[in-house]
Amino acid sequence: MTTDSIPVRAADAPPETVRMKRGATPSGARRRRLFAHPRAGRQHHAGPLAYILLGIAALFSLFPLYWTMVAASTDNTRVTQTPPPFLPGPHLLENLGKAWQDAALGKAMLNSLIVAGVIALSTVLFATLAGFAFAKLRFKGRNILLMLVIGTMLVPPQLGVVPLFMMMTELGLGQKLPAVIFPTLVSAVGVFFMRQYLSEALPDELVEAGRVDGAHSLRIFWSIVLPIARPPMAVLFMITFVHAWNDFFWPFIVLDMSNPTVPVALTQLSAGYVRDQSLIMAGALLGTLPLLAMFIIFGRQIVGGIMQGAVKG
Amino acid sequence: MDKCRRTSRTRVAAAVSAVSALGLIVSCGGSDSGGTGGGKKDGTVTITMGLFGVMGFKETGLLDTYMKEHPNVVIKADVAGDEQTYYTALQTHLAAGSGLKDIQGIEIGRAKELSDTQQDKFVDLAGVAGTDHFLPWKQSQVTTADKKVIGLGTDIGPMAVCYRKDLFEQAGLPTDREEVAELWEGDWSKYVDAGKRFKQNSKADKVAFMDTSSGLFNAMIYGNSQQFYDKEGELIYATNPAVKDAWKLASEAATSGLTAKLRQFQPGWDPGLANGTFATAVCPAWMLAHISEKAGPANKGKWDVAKAPKGANWGGSFLGVMEKSPVKKEAQELVAWLTAPEQQAYLFKEIGNFPSSQTALGLPEVVDAKSDYFSGAPIGKIFGAAAQEIPDEQVLGRKDGTIKDIFSQGLTLIEAQNKSPEQAWKTTDKRIGKAVG
Amino acid sequence: MAISTSTPSDGAPGTAPSAGTGTGGDGQRRSTLLHRLDVRGAPYAFVAPFFVVFAAFSFYPLIYTSWISLHRVELSTLNLMEWVGFDNYTALWDDDRFWNALLNTITIGVLSTVPQLLMALGLAHLLNYRLRGSTFFRVAALTPYATSVGAAALVFTMLFERDFGMINWMLSLFGVENIDWENNKWAAQTAISSIVIWRWTGYNALLYLAAMQAIPRDRYEAAAIDGASRWQQFLMVTVPGIRSTIVFTIVLSTIGATQLFGEPLIFGQGPNGITGGADNQYQTLGLLLYEEGWKNYQMGRAATVAWAMFLLLIVVFVVQRVVQRVAARKA
Incomplete structure (x- = not known):
């Protein structure tokens, strides 16, 4: 353990600090096990009861998604009968196709991809920049500014929707994607997360060496900080992406149906003149698929990332 | 180590350029700010429509028919399922002066509010040729105090x-x-x-x-x-x-x-x-x-x-043309055509929307219509x-x-x-x- | 939140004496100047984006909200603001819908947060065993988190449908009459809470799991030597060991609960969504804000609701701090 240089009283420290302590190694080398603690956890083998309970929990987690697929693959008559269907029917592709058109999901997905992509990239970039400054650079007012960053976490952006809406309308950005992107270009949690990581994972000597070589701050950031910060940057990217993709309140207010993100487009399926239940479910399934695929491919990394840093918007 | 740094630097550069590229897409995506999306270019007239519910123009292929008859016209219709959502969006578009379409649907429950408070945003359709066939009460619902007509009737209920x-x-x-x-x-x-x-x-x-x-x-x-x-x-x-x-x-x-x-x-x-x-x-x-x-x-x-x-x-609705539209004339022609007796009769036959046109009410395909299903x-x-x-x-x-x-x-x-x-x-x-x- | 801001040791790199010494010359001096400017200015440039964006899109709107709340502003004429003083506030105070929404926000908040965190705790405990297929169970637990509010609420709305929903069908197997989940107040709030619980339990469980794995094993060994059963170990070692994480998740869930919006909106389908049911039986403050602003088109009144939500958050935090302090004093 090489983290002893930073005094942290485990009981009082916030979870981030505790977790960061384990999450970071000064060399920046990737660890095999993301969350193993040499002397902790995993004390007992699981008994059959534990497996049964976990099985039930997994069932509860996955069943609604499975059933979405089932409902999306039947027709309207079957899905509204009792007992409800439990096995997939033959209409899946047909319904997916119709829902794709009805809810303009193609455009919505492209929009969501742009929104979530830009937000995630800029959040990561700005959080790493600021995190580096707060962790390793000395400047007047640093501590006060850092406290300010933390303080902003307590101000949920949703409270400003009314003036924000008026602002965007005045700027001519109503119903346009920048209106969704701008307010979430940065994240306080992200800044704090990167700061915690870098203050432990980035040795002062490396930065100093860079200075001796005559590198300016941006150069140091690019060639020394970024390589070391890559693992937490990836984590921050994935989590920010998921949150931005699923964000609802503000996009719902500022966008409309001609230019929606996925969650906004999905509301269109349930409101207004009734569509087939099976079509609604097909739309819900389509809207979920991209993130679901991401979770299937990167599940392990995302789980590891969430356990490393409690990032929740 | 050095090599590793260089790759990561390129990656960062790539990431940065990706951000700016996406930003570019985003800002280009909003290029129609202030306009209505419609316009004339290379002899092609583009007309945009904002509709809601089942007004039927898109669903029954009427718009396609019109485009076939007028090869120089392209119609783009957005249909919102829910009228409440549609109207809220219309309100904000009217307030902002952006995001409006050339033609907007008006539900009867909103007709009064729009003709009272937003009449200057709509084109006066009073003089449009061939539009004197409506039931008298229908058109009076969208006629303002100074005799301006902000919409033409589609159906009644x-x-x-x-x-x-x-x-x-x-x-x-x-x-x-x-x-x-x-x-x-x-x-x-x-x-x-x-x-x-x-x-x-x-x-x-x-x-x-x-x-x-x-x-x-x-x-x-x-x-x-x-x-x-x-x-x-x-x-x-x-x-x-x-x-x-x-x-x-x-x-x-x-x-x-x-x-x-x-x-x-x-x-x-x-x-x-x-x-x-x-x-x-x-x-x-x-x-x-x-x-x-x-x-x-x-x-x-x-x-x-x-x-x-x-x-x-x-129920029943209207179609209005926006004053801001660069293709007002073409949009008026389209609206007049869509609400003409023949088209109203066709819509009744196809989806049951009942004509608001007195003339259409006398057409045999309306008078003699029977429903197999019922x-x-x-x-x-x-x-x-x-x-x-x-x-x-x-x-x-x-x-x-x-x-x-x-x-x-x-x-x-x-x-x-x-x-x-x-x-x-x-x-x-x-x-x-x-x-x- | 007690977040430590421990800083790196003093000889921080920024103060390191500038490196290039030796030969003088004009170019050298200029580069030294540039260097100094860089060392002084770069940190501010690095943190600036965050503060600029925050100021423009969070702080300024928050302040401006209070200004708007003192006016009558309609959605269709946003540039016409009519000064009304505190009228919006007194009207809100006298409005049954506000107190109803406040109460609903609190009850749905409790209904969704308490079971969610308890279940997350249990799940984390299970995941903390030495497991075969632990990755599968973890990913499975987190899958709902990947589902957007929209999709989740659509699915659950259908499962809770009165006449043909899966849940009523299952209950009917036990002889329970069909429940009108939407119209019955507590049923509706339970159904909405279940959407929240479904989406967030796995996420919280992973946070707890991470904290549990940081508990040194010797604490368990010591407890075992003292004759503590597994259950007692859980209560006396595990729970205190992850206390700070528990507090953290409570804070986050509370913030989430005060702003609940998408779930009830979609659950209600159409006009009932915005009003939170025909009797406002599940209208939250978030929905009330939306109804005032984007259905009644009164932006001033919507801003007033936003401020009320902000005050609620502050009250919750003060209460939480007080409780925490009292608890700490007792311990």
Whole structure:
């Protein structure tokens, strides 16, 4: 353990600090096990009861998604009968196709991809920049500014929707994607997360060496900080992406149906003149698929990332 | 180590350029700011439309027909499913002056508000050639105080009662549409009485007489020339006998368990149609297509249509052209064409939207229209007769649409939440106060 | 939140004396100047984006909200603001819908947060065993988190449907009459809470799991020597060991609960969504804000609701701090 240089009283420290302590190694080398603690956890083998309970929990987690697929693959008559269907029917592709058109999901997905992509990239970039400054650079007012960053976490952006809406309308950005992107270009949690990581994972000597070589701050950031910060940057990217993709309140207010993100487009399926239940479910399934695929491919990394840093918007 | 750094530097550079590239896409995506999306380029005219619900222009291929006849015209129509969402968006577009389409749909419940507060944003359609064929009251609804016409009528909603013959039969009620109409001729309270008879004698478990009491309420109030507002624009719903009577009868139906406690056009309603959990629905003409689609082929021939106790108009819309549009002339031509008698008759045949054009009402394909699905009912005659009974003057108010929704909710309070009619009225009254304030 | 801001040891690199010494010359001097400027200015440039964006899109709107709340502003005419003083506030205070929405926000908040965190705790405990297929169970637990509010609420709305929903069908197997989930107040709030619980339990469980794995094993060994059963170990070692994480998740869930919006909106379908049911039986403050602003088109009144939400958050935090302090004093 090489983290002893930073005094942290485990009981009082916030979870981030505790977790960061384990999450970071000064060399920046990737660890095999993301969350193993040499002397902790995993004390007992699981008994059959534990497996049964976990099985039930997994069932509860996955069943609604499975059933979405089932409902999306039947027709309207079957899905509204009792007992409800439990096995997939033959209409899946047909319904997916119709829902794709009805809810303009193609455009919505492209929009969501742009929104979530830009937000995630800029959040990561700005959080790493600021995190580096707060962790390793000395400047007047640093501590006060850092406290300010933390303080902003307590101000949920949703409270400003009314003036924000008026602002965007005045700027001519109503119903346009920048209106969704701008307010979430940065994240306080992200800044704090990167700061915690870098203050432990980035040795002062490396930065100093860079200075001796005559590198300016941006150069140091690019060639020394970024390589070391890559693992937490990836984590921050994935989590920010998921949150931005699923964000609802503000996009719902500022966008409309001609230019929606996925969650906004999905509301269109349930409101207004009734569509087939099976079509609604097909739309819900389509809207979920991209993130679901991401979770299937990167599940392990995302789980590891969430356990490393409690990032929740 | 050095190599590793260099790769990561390129990656960062790539990431940065990706951000800026995406930013570029984003800003380019919003290039139509201030405009309406329509325009002329290389001899092609692009016209954009904002529509809602099932107005049918896109769905029945009318727009395609128009484009075929006018090869230089491209029409782009956005259809919002939900009118409430549509109208909120329209309000913000009007306020911002951006995001508007060349042509915007106007629901009857919003007609007054738009012609009172936003008339300068709409083109005056009073002089457009070949548009003197509408029912007189229809066009008066979108005519401003200084005789400006902000929209052309699409459809109207004359009402009848749709009923299930098989369910009537097992309850010992007549099934022939003439006899059924006689059951409640001239008085909506007889319709409720028939419901009580149905309830007493029905052997079918869990089958209600009607879907919801708010259908009955709407049918009753829209048979009068004044509902929530008077001609001066004052709110009179609290004292208007038409509203009071409708409320009383609708709440009586609700408290006597005659309703299936469903909300029209919400998900539980469809399966109700398919599974036959209610025997009647008060149905404006435009609802027929919906019923036949959702009740499905299995129920073909089980439904029929009978004349309603009193004529009334529920719903109907308009198409307006925006003053900002760069293709005003072309848009006006399109609107005039879409609302012309032939097209209205076509829409009636295809999806049941009943013509607001007097000329169309006389066309044989309207007069002689029969519905196979509804046991061959002569829907042209039934709804045509109902249309004649619609009061010649209909007073609209600014918040008509919103108030109608609040009343529907008020009736749900009685129907599904066991509130007393007095309590529900009080709540409704308060909510209207908030909504118009 | 007690977040430590421990800083790196003093000889931080920024103060390191500038490196290039030796030969003088003009170019050298200029580069020294540039270097100094860089060392002084770069940190501010690095943190600036965050503060600029925050100021423009969070702080300024928050302040401006209070200004708007003192006016009458309609959605269709946003540039016309009519000064009304505190009228919006007194009207809100006298409005049953506000108190109803406040109460609903609190009850749905409790209904969704308490079971969610308790279940997350249990799940984390299970995941903390030495497991075969632990990755599968973890990913499975987190899958709902990948589902957007829209999709989740649509699915659950259908499962909770009165006439043909899966849940009523299952209950009917036990002889329970069909429940009108939408119209019955507590049923509706339970159904909405279940959407929240479904989406967030796995996420919280992973946070707890991470904290549990940091508990040194010797604490368990010591407890075992003292004769503590597994259950007692859980209560006396595990729970205190992850206390700070528990507090953290409570804070986050509370913030989430005060702003609940999408779930009830979609659950209600159409006009009932915005009003939170025909009787406002599940209208939250978030929905009330939306109704005032985007259905009644009164932006001033919507801003007033936003401020009320902000005050609620502050009250919750103060209460939480007080409780925490009292608890700490007792311990």
